[in-house]
Amino acid sequence: MSIFDGQLKIEVATASGIEAVTKRELLRLGYEPSGANFGRITFDGTFKDVLRANVFLRTANRIRIVLGSFKAETFDELFDGVSAIDWKEVLPRDAKIVVDAKSKNSKLFALSATQSVAKKAIVNCLTNAYHTALDESGAEYDVEISLVNDEATVTLDTSGDGLHKRGYRTYLGDAPIRETLAAAMIELSVWNPDRPLIDPFCGSGTIPIEAALVGLKIAPGMSRNFACEKFSNAPDVREVVQDEAESLIDRDRMLKISGFDINPEAIKLAVKHAKRAGVESKIHFQTMDMRDVSSKLSHGVIITNPPYGERLMSEAELKVLYADFGKMTKGLDEWCVYAISSYKAFEKYYGKRADKTRKLYNSELECNFYTYLGKAPEKKESKL
Numbered sequence: 001m002s003i004f005d006g007q008l009k010i011e012v013a014t015a016s017g018i019e020a021v022t023k024r025e026l027l028r029l030g031y032e033p034s035g036a037n038f039g040r041i042t043f044d045g046t047f048k049d050v051l052r053a054n055v056f057l058r059t060a061n062r063i064r065i066v067l068g069s070f071k072a073e074t075f076d077e078l079f080d081g082v083s084a085i086d087w088k089e090v091l092p093r094d095a096k097i098v099v100d101a102k103s104k105n106s107k108l109f110a111l112s113a114t115q116s117v118a119k120k121a122i123v124n125c126l127t128n129a130y131h132t133a134l135d136e137s138g139a140e141y142d143v144e145i146s147l148v149n150d151e152a153t154v155t156l157d158t159s160g161d162g163l164h165k166r167g168y169r170t171y172l173g174d175a176p177i178r179e180t181l182a183a184a185m186i187e188l189s190v191w192n193p194d195r196p197l198i199d200p201f202c203g204s205g206t207i208p209i210e211a212a213l214v215g216l217k218i219a220p221g222m223s224r225n226f227a228c229e230k231f232s233n234a235p236d237v238r239e240v241v242q243d244e245a246e247s248l249i250d251r252d253r254m255l256k257i258s259g260f261d262i263n264p265e266a267i268k269l270a271v272k273h274a275k276r277a278g279v280e281s282k283i284h285f286q287t288m289d290m291r292d293v294s295s296k297l298s299h300g301v302i303i304t305n306p307p308y309g310e311r312l313m314s315e316a317e318l319k320v321l322y323a324d325f326g327k328m329t330k331g332l333d334e335w336c337v338y339a340i341s342s343y344k345a346f347e348k349y350y351g352k353r354a355d356k357t358r359k360l361y362n363s364e365l366e367c368n369f370y371t372y373l374g375k376a377p378e379k380k381e382s383k384l
């Protein structure tokens with residue numbers, strides 16, 4: 001009997017600021033998420049649900065299984081708490097055990113000591129249970145000890161590489177945005193696949209590609225594997241989850257998505273990535289200065305990640321660029337504009353106060369996500 005045959009408490013790690021977005025995704029997948037502390041959301045499910053979460057969630061960073069939680073102010077309490085978990089149900093005899101630790105506002109803050117005490121407790125339990133020494137020659141099982149306010153939570157990672165690694169972006173452009181953040185920006189916008197979408201600073205194409213995946217209903221994790229697929233003591237559920245994901249795809253969907261960038265190398269990269277993601281026929285990519293971007297279509301949505309000036313250009317150039325971006329979008333007054341920037345005076349140079357501002361993090365960098373709502377469509381006159 002292994003824990004993977006029964007009900008599990010599943011933890012979804014997401015970026016700070018987008019917990020509500022990830023929760024919404026979980027609800028749409030049919031789960032009942034609870035809590036959203038420090039970017040962690042939990043729900044109950046089976047091992048198949050663990051894999052579904054890995055394959056289908058667009059905005060989550062990682063999926064873990066919660067093994068236990070307890071108070072730990074001393075190493076003795078940590079050792080006892082970790083030892084109380086039935087490790088024989090979690091780890092096979094040949095498991096390669098990797099222990100990671102994190103600590104916030106806790107008395108136990110020495111991470112390497114926390115890791116080695118926890119590993120000692122796990123190895124001790126398994127040696128007693130299997131009556132033999134462990135050789136750790138099998139699949140890797142990553143255990144995390146997270147200490148917050150002296151409460152330890154022990155989890156098992158199921159994702160392996162972070163979920164932003166969809167598999168399509170193998171080449172890195174200038175300051176690319178994470179796929180999960182791009183997906184969150186799309187989810188936070190009013191865009192839906194019936195509306196046009198433009199990213200005038202598309203770089204390596206992440207935002208247009210993520211939108212096309214949404215439009216065609218392609219699950220973001222379909223083209224990659226996850227750490228838990230290698231667990232020798234877990235059921236093989238990949239095929240059934242993959243079949244579900246395949247059955248939802250709508251490849252014939254018409255989409256009006258464009259990406260522009262002044263750098264031709266970035267556009268080449270964007271096209272390559274779109275091909276790898278299987279969406280190249282759905283996105284129009286073109287080398288163009290943002291100042292020349294326009295559209296005859298109405299009520300579209302701009303979602304973009306312009307340069308922040310940190311590495312890409314000087315502050316003086318940035319001010320001019322934002323002012324010109326503001327002028328460009330004046331010609332698209334029915335369009336909604338969403339832009340992420342760490343530059344605090346973005347609104348000043350863009351020339352307009354945002355209708356809404358939300359704090360988001362691009363990796364570790366604190367940014368604002370600015371929302372400018374376009375003119376609403378005119379109501380047709382009633383014939384009565």
Ligand SMILES: C[S@@+](CC[C@H](N)C(=O)[O-])C[C@H]1O[C@@H](n2cnc3c(N)ncnc32)[C@H](O)[C@@H]1O
Pocket residue numbers: 173174175176177178200201202203204205206207260261262263266288289290291305306307308321
């Ligand atoms: C922060 S990067 C965008 C990264 C992109 N989201 C990605 O995931 O790869 C900003 C991009 O703006 C482009 N850029 C700078 N000035 C521009 C301009 N005047 N018109 C269009 N693109 C411009 C840069 O070439 C760069 O690729």
